[in-house]
Each structure stands twice: as C-alpha cells, then as structure tokens.
Amino acid sequence: MVQPVGDLKRLEQNARDGPSDTYQLAKWRILNRLHDRNETMYYKVLIDNIEEYAPIVYTLTVGAVCQNYSGLFRRPRGMYFSAEDRGEMMSMVYNWPADQVDMIVVTDGSRILGLGDLGVQGIGIAIGKLDLYVAAAGINPQRVLPVMIDVGTNNEKLLKDPLYLGLQEHRLEGEEYVEIIDEFMEAVFSRWPNVIVQFEDFQSKWAFRLLQRYRKTYRMFNDDVQGTAGVAIAGLLGAVRAQGRPMIDFPKQKIVVAGAGSAGIGVVNAASRTMARMLGNNEVAFESARSQFWIVDAHGLITEERVDIDPDARPFARRKSELTHQGLNEGASLIEVVKKVKPDVILGLSAVGGLFSKEVLEALKDSSSSRPAIFAMSNPTKNAECTPEEAFSIIGEKVVFSSGSPFDDVDLGDGKIGHSNQGNNMYLFPGIGLGTLLSGARIVSDGMLQAAAERLASYMKEEEVLQGIIYPPTSRIRDITKEVAAAVVREAVAEDLAEGYRDMDARELARLSEEETVDYVKNNMWNPVYPTVVYKKD
Ligand SMILES: NC(=O)c1ccc[n+]([C@@H]2O[C@H](COP(=O)([O-])OP(=O)(O)OC[C@H]3O[C@@H](n4cnc5c(N)ncnc54)[C@H](O)[C@@H]3O)[C@@H](O)[C@H]2O)c1
Numbered sequence: 001m002v003q004p005v006g007d008l009k010r011l012e013q014n015a016r017d018g019p020s021d022t023y024q025l026a027k028w029r030i031l032n033r034l035h036d037r038n039e040t041m042y043y044k045v046l047i048d049n050i051e052e053y054a055p056i057v058y059t060l061t062v063g064a065v066c067q068n069y070s071g072l073f074r075r076p077r078g079m080y081f082s083a084e085d086r087g088e089m090m091s092m093v094y095n096w097p098a099d100q101v102d103m104i105v106v107t108d109g110s111r112i113l114g115l116g117d118l119g120v121q122g123i124g125i126a127i128g129k130l131d132l133y134v135a136a137a138g139i140n141p142q143r144v145l146p147v148m149i150d151v152g153t154n155n156e157k158l159l160k161d162p163l164y165l166g167l168q169e170h171r172l173e174g175e176e177y178v179e180i181i182d183e184f185m186e187a188v189f190s191r192w193p194n195v196i197v198q199f200e201d202f203q204s205k206w207a208f209r210l211l212q213r214y215r216k217t218y219r220m221f222n223d224d225v226q227g228t229a230g231v232a233i234a235g236l237l238g239a240v241r242a243q244g245r246p247m248i249d250f251p252k253q254k255i256v257v258a259g260a261g262s263a264g265i266g267v268v269n270a271a272s273r274t275m276a277r278m279l280g281n282n283e284v285a286f287e288s289a290r291s292q293f294w295i296v297d298a299h300g301l302i303t304e305e306r307v308d309i310d311p312d313a314r315p316f317a318r319r320k321s322e323l324t325h326q327g328l329n330e331g332a333s334l335i336e337v338v339k340k341v342k343p344d345v346i347l348g349l350s351a352v353g354g355l356f357s358k359e360v361l362e363a364l365k366d367s368s369s370s371r372p373a374i375f376a377m378s379n380p381t382k383n384a385e386c387t388p389e390e391a392f393s394i395i396g397e398k399v400v401f402s403s404g405s406p407f408d409d410v411d412l413g414d415g416k417i418g419h420s421n422q423g424n425n426m427y428l429f430p431g432i433g434l435g436t437l438l439s440g441a442r443i444v445s446d447g448m449l450q451a452a453a454e455r456l457a458s459y460m461k462e463e464e465v466l467q468g469i470i471y472p473p474t475s476r477i478r479d480i481t482k483e484v485a486a487a488v489v490r491e492a493v494a495e496d497l498a499e500g501y502r503d504m505d506a507r508e509l510a511r512l513s514e515e516e517t518v519d520y521v522k523n524n525m526w527n528p529v530y531p532t533v534v535y536k537k538d
C-alpha cells in the first residue's frame with residue numbers, strides 16, 4: 001500500500017470517536033502533505049479513489065478546512081492579492097512563476113459554502129475546486145491557480161483572531177472593491193489571455209454584479225450562479241422522468257425554492273428559461289414559466305408587495321392577483337406555501353440546516369405529484385435543509401432525494417433502498433471549464449451552459465431515474481466531465497464562439513463528429529503519470 005494512504009487507513013482504524021471534525025481534518029492534512037510532496041501521486045490517489053476522497057478535499061471537509069485554515073496553514077498554495085496590492089497586480093502576475101495558466105478559481109471568501117464570511121481562509125475552497133479540475137477534467141495541475149482576493153472580512157471572530165492570516169479590517173465596499181477586481185481581471189488576462197476564471201463563493205450582491213460586468217468580455221463564469229443552475233436543471237429534469245413522464249412535461253412542475261441568493265436566483269432564472277424554451281420561447285411562454293416558481297427567503301414568500309425587493313428576485317415575485325387566488329400573502333411561511341401550492345418539488349439553497357422540518361415534509365405529502373422531489377442543496381452537511389432519513393421516513397419510498405453534500409443511501413427495509421443523490425455543481429463546473437478551454441471559446445455563453453446541463457441530464461439512463469437515481473455516482477465523474485466538456489465544445493462551435501486550441505483550429509473543430517469531439521476531449525485530459533526524465537532513443 002502506498003505509504004501516505006497507509007497512514008490514512010491507520011488513522012481511520014485508530015480513531016475511537018468516529019467521524020468528527022478533527023478526524024476529517026487529519027485526513028485532509030495527510031492528503032495535503034502528499035499533495036506537497038508528490039503531486040502526481042496525489043492526483044493518482046485522488047482519481048483512483050474519488051468517491052472516498054472527494055468528500056475530504058472538496059465538500060464537506062473543505063468547509064471545516066476553510067474554518068480552520070489559519071491554523072492548518074503550513075505552506076502557501078495559490079496566489080493572494082490584497083487590498084494593499086492596488087496598482088501592483090500586473091507586476092505580481094508577471095512575476096508569477098508559471099508560463100501558462102489554464103484555470104483560475106478565485107474567491108474573496110465572503111460566502112464560503114453555507115458558512116458565511118471566512119475571509120482569506122476561503123482560499124481552501126478555490127484549492128478544492130481546482131483539485132476537481134485536475135481529477136475530473138484532467139486539467140494539468142501545473143496550469144491551475146487558486147486565487148484569493150483579500151479585501152478584509154466582516155467576520156468579527158476572525159478580526160480578533162491573532163492567528164488569522166488575512167487583512168484584519170472590515171471588507172472594502174463599493175467602487176473601491178470593484179476597482180480591485182477589475183485590476184485583477186486585467187492583470188491575469190494580460191499575461192494569460194486564454195485563461196478561464198471561475199468566480200466562487202462571492203456573496204450574492206457581488207456575484208451577480210461581477211458576472212454581468214465581465215461575462216461578455218472575459219472567459220469567465222460564476223459557479224454558484226451558473227454551475228449550480230445547470231446541475232439543478234439536470235436534476236429537475238431527472239425528477240420529471242422519475243415520475244415516468246417525458247422531460248417535455250417539465251414546464252408543468254410547480255417548484256418552491258427556499259433561498260433567494262446567488263444560487264437560488266441562479267437556479268430559478270435558468271430553470272424558467274429552460275421551461276420557456278420548451279413552451280415556444282415567446283412572451284407567453286416566459287410568463288407561464290415564471291408562474292411555476294414560488295420563492296421563499298428569510299422574510300417568507302417573495303411577492304410584488306415586498307418592500308425593497310432585490311432586483312434579481314423581482315421578476316419572480318408572485319403577482320397580487322395570483323395571491324388571493326392561492327390564499328397566500330407577502331411573507332407567507334415555507335410551510336404555508338407548501339400546504340397551499342402542493343408543489344412537485346421543494347428546492348433548498350438557503351444555507352439553513354433543517355429548514356425542511358417535519359411539518360414542511362408532512363405538508364409535502366399532499367404534493368400533487370406522484371413522486372415529489374426534494375433538493376436539499378445547501379452545504380456543508382449540517383446546512384442541508386433535511387437529511388435523506390428524514391425525507392424517506394416522513395414521505396415514504398416514492399420521494400426523490402438529492403443534497404449538495406454527500407449522504408449515504410437509506411435502507412428502507414425489505415431490500416429496498418432510498419437513493420441519496422448528490423446534487424452538487426461538481427458535476428458541471430469541471431466540464432464547463434474544460435470544454436471552454438478546448439474549444440477556445442471567447443466567452444462562456446448561456447447556450448454552452450445549457451448544453452452542459454442537458455448532457456448531464458441525458459447521461460442518466462431510464463432505468464436509473466425510475467429508481468430515483470437522478471445524478472451519477474462520483475466514481476463516474478471523469479467520464480461525465482468528458483461528455484459535458486464535449487457538449488460545451490460542440491455548442492461553442494455551433495455558436496461560432498470557438499477559436500480553437502493548440503493545433504486544433506476552429507475549422508477543424510467544426511468538422512469533428514460527436515464521437516470525434518469526445519475523443520478529442522479525452523486525448524487532451526492530463527493523466528497522473530510521471531513525466532519522462534531520461535529520453536531514450538528508439
Ligand atoms: N449544491 C450545490 O451545488 C450548491 C451550489 C451553490 C450554493 N450552494 C449552497 O447554497 C447555499 C446558499 O448559497 P447562496 O450563495 O445563494 O447564499 P446567500 O447567502 O446569498 O443566500 C441565502 C438565501 O437564503 C435565504 N434564507 C435565509 N434564511 C431562510 C429561511 N429561514 N427560509 C428561506 N430562505 C432563507 C436568504 O434570505 C437568502 O436569500 C449555501 O449553503 C451554499 O453552500 C449549493
């Protein structure tokens with residue numbers, strides 16, 4: 001057995017108190033030390049055991065890692081820009097010792113999973129996402145760059161912590177903040193014009209603004225807004241098929257969404273566009289699609305009577321005329337909404353653990369669907385809106401369950417299993433990034449994101465979805481990512497956005513068949529093998 005994995009197993013055997021944060025963190029440290037010592041072996045271990053180690057290097061353990069990062073810190077990984085580096089970012093980037101960077105994941109640490117503002121410690125999330133870029137998408141580990149933009153933190157605990165590694169001042173806001181992000185984007189795209197920048201875990205108010213600001217000019221996307229939306233759409237289509245109905249019935253689904261932040265609004269925007277497309281893509285179709293969603297945030301049901309309504313939520317605010325008809329009011333509670341609407345789906349992106357309480361789940365029993373679906377998508381585990389045990393025990397075996405963090409399947413007795421699906425954006429972001437890279441697309445378009453979501457949905461076979469399995473197991477993530485990336489490449493070509501990659505120019509890309517595109521992607525994925533040190537002549 002490879003030595004570091006031996007350590008890991010020993011630790012597991014010796015641990016008396018079962019899984020705990022300390023235990024999880026110890027596992028992460030062992031893998032992290034291997035990463036520092038031998039990158040190729042680290043990725044070999046990760047790829048070959050992805051189901052076991054993804055929950056350590058990625059969600060859920062990565063959440064605890066970020067919470068403890070200042071204490072866990074041994075060696076720097078990634079690049080740190082601080083508010084004090086204003087005016088210096090271009091030279092910092094040109095001094096970075098990497099000629100080529102393909103993928104950057106950047107965060108300002110302001111909303112790490114459902115754990116709030118973790119400041120500079122949020123770098124852990126960028127590192128974890130890039131581990132998946134290497135393991136799932138086969139991006140060369142020498143060409144990934146985790147980035148932290150440290151503009152301070154509003155986390156009072158960290159502001160007082162003597163071990164805290166970041167700027168101990170409150171967050172910069174307003175134009176000063178935007179100028180810093182602008183400077184960073186200009187610097188990285190000047191040195192690496194073909195890089196792709198994934199924005200991760202920015203608080204909602206900046207997530208939307210920065211996405212609108214950059215998406216037409218730079219190769220970038222926001223994973224929480226756009227990656228999550230695609231994964232949710234694939235799962236929602238799976239839930240329709242699990243009822244034994246065709247995907248084209250999606251626009252008839254009634255969907256209650258708890259959470260109106262970057263993720264919740266991202267999902268409602270994209271899912272309603274998907275419905276509208278199925279209905280003919282005209283104004284009537286959009287209006288009909290909109291009326292299938294009920295959004296509940298911390299202040300209850302969002303209606304047009306909401307004072308100071310968030311502009312991103314406004315299009316989905318329930319109309320006054322609909323309210324009287326449904327017997328609902330502005331600010332109605334989640335339970336009331338579920339009771340009155342009898343939705344097919346409840347989808348949580350609220351970061352509130354246990355929000356889908358016993359009462360909410362009891363109310364969902366009256367769903368008008370033959371097979372109601374629950375998406376408890378908030379991370380990490382303790383923030384999940386409910387557990388699969390709660391869902392299956394209250395609603396019964398017919399429910400389709402999915403969560404953002406991994407849970408075990410539930411034994412329902414009599415040989416029956418309640419499937420716990422993991423509805424996490426990890427099924428899409430690696431393929432979106434890889435497909436963008438290999439097509440040389442100038443931007444990441446809505447069409448490319450839609451193609452990624454549709455490929456993930458169609459990846460699931462009929463017999464799987466009928467059993468309530470709407471997402472594939474993590475063990476298949478490299479294969480899924482290859483397929484998703486190929487779909488993104490083909491869409492980029494179809495939209496005339498592709499400029500080619502290395503020897504493959506746009507015209508040649510356009511000539512590839514579907515199968516050849518998949519092969520092209522596969523052949524360009526990095527594998528964990530030691531590079532040749534001694535060249536032998538044949
Ligand atoms: N599964 C995934 O792939 C995935 C992807 C992205 C985000 N997430 C998770 O989604 C969660 C939210 O992320 P975000 O960026 O949208 O956060 P956010 O803080 O911007 O939004 C949270 C939203 O939840 C609402 N909320 C708070 N309390 C509520 C309550 N009691 N009832 C209903 N709504 C309530 C808030 O009003 C807000 O609209 C996080 O836990 C994150 O980890 C999961």
Ligand SMILES: O=C(O)C[C@H](O)C(=O)O
Nearest residue numbers: 059113201224379424425
């Ligand atoms: O990081 C994850 O596991 C998913 C998502 O990006 C999140 O912010 O929760």
Ligand SMILES: [Mg+2]
Nearest residue numbers: 113200201224
């Ligand atoms: Mg995220």
